[in-house]
Amino acid sequence: MKSIKFSRIKNFVIVGLIFAAVYQTGTLWLGNYTGHNFFYSILNTNNGLRSSKKTSATLIDAQKIVVGYGNKYFNLIYPGLMGGKDILPKTNGFITSLLENGKYVTTEETVLEQYIGQKCVIYDFAFDVSATQYFIGMGTVNNDNIKGINSISQIIAVPAAGKNDVSYLYIVDAYTGKTNIFEANSSVESEKLYSQIEELEGLNVDSMKYISTRQSGFNIFKENTFVPQWTQSKYQYAAINKISTLSRFGDDIDTELENATSGFFDNYYTKSLTKDSNGVYMISDDNTVVKYYPQGTMEYFNYQSSANKTEQTLSTAYYACKEFLKKDGTLKTKMFLSDVKLNKSDGLVFCFDYCINDIPIFLSEKTKENLSIEHAAEVVVESNTVKKYKRYAYDFEALPSHDRWVDVDFLGAMNQAIASEGDQGSVTEIGDIVLAYYVDESSESGLKWFTYVDGEIHTVDTVKNVSNQDVAEDGK
Secondary structure (H helix, E strand, O other), X not given: OHHHHHHHHHHHHHHHHHHHHHHHHHHHHHHHOHXXXXXXXXXXXXXXXXXXXXXXXXXXXXXXXEEEEOOOOEEEEOOHHHOOOXXXXXXXXXXXXXXXXXXXXXXXXXXXXHHOOOEEEXXXXXXXXXXXXXHHHHOOOOOXXXXXXXXXXXXXXXXXXXXXXXXXXXXXXXXXXXXXXXXXXXXXXXXXXXXXXHHHXXXXXXXXXXXXXXOOOXXXXXXXXXXXXXXXXXXEEOOXXXXXXHHHOOOOHHHHHHHHOHXXXXXXXXXXXXXXXXXXXXXXXXXXXXXXXXXXXXXXXXXXXXXXOOOOOXXXXXXXXXXXXXXXXXXXXXXXXXXXXXXXXXXXXXXXEEEEOOEEEEEOHHHHHHHOOOOOEEEEEXXXXXXEEEEEOEEEEEOOOOOXXXXXXXXXXXXXXXXXXXXXXXXXXXXXXXEEEEEOOOOEEOEEEXXXXXXXXXXXXXXXXXXXXXXXXXXX
């Protein structure tokens, strides 16, 4: 009898250890490699359905929206927290309409170059998003068409060109690598989206154009990448200027800072503002502390304990994150979602970077190291409440004169990055390449190439015959 009881206890212990091992593996995995955020979402798939009834959820934002014109040219939009102009609601309306009124066609090996050959809109996500969590935010979670999709890396919307044509929706499953295809007859939503794409094409005649590496046959890239291209010998642009939050307030800094941070506090009249001998401003009450450092960062801490823990999922936590960021009265520059990490002690960490005129702004490695920050902003959400927030406290504005230029194209930048690896024959794949503003200690910032090779980021100058000092600083 005792042996039977012992055996049962032993079985329970084994099952418990298995669950603990699975959870710990997922936590450690995500802590070291943020590209596997999908694992966290899968753990919360079923809970997400229950939590969505109790807690508000929101749609997970794509890192960038790519608008294709059917002529192998594209424009990039970084939607950020402010939305992607008119193209975002029209694309969301198209996706919802097609899933509700269209039909599932098939699941096939992804052939991206075929999908993007027509006028289209592409949602390109920075990480693999749980399909359940995404569609909870969209409000189509009960749709039978989406039950076979695990995670999403891209969504491609192809509206019908005419009333007798067919619209298509391609959802690329990051877990299987395959694409789920849906179709529907032309609708009001497809007509609106098609017209919006045509309108954007006319408005962006003089803006920077991008091409698809997969569509153009540049197979050295691991995944499809959209790279800029220009017809002239060089691309001229305006540098950007950075303005610290504290300097923008001028002489009346105490009053302005109190007003700008009032959204962080429940009771405006119970908070206090102090400045220490190091020039650090602190606004606080019994539960909340906000600090602005003269080195150029701000930090927010919420010490209030939650009496009732609520179930948190990706879509509910992101809702809390976005609502919180609206309260930051000192945030003036557009930010976009660039990563999500699972912190084993704090919960979900949403990472953001700045952009201006739909061009990303990246901090130099030295700046990130000095300020102990990986992205322009990081928001920690636990139990659907923001507990920590840290941001590079600068605004950015484009200078009036287009006196800077780029005459090193993406192929030249790629070759320089490969050459800096030493043994060029060992490089068989490029992870990504991005043209972005490079921010260091200078007041003005210009464009540089950020090339991702074998886990290393190589920063390459955009002007020929200039000593490439940043490769030594930010490369291998």
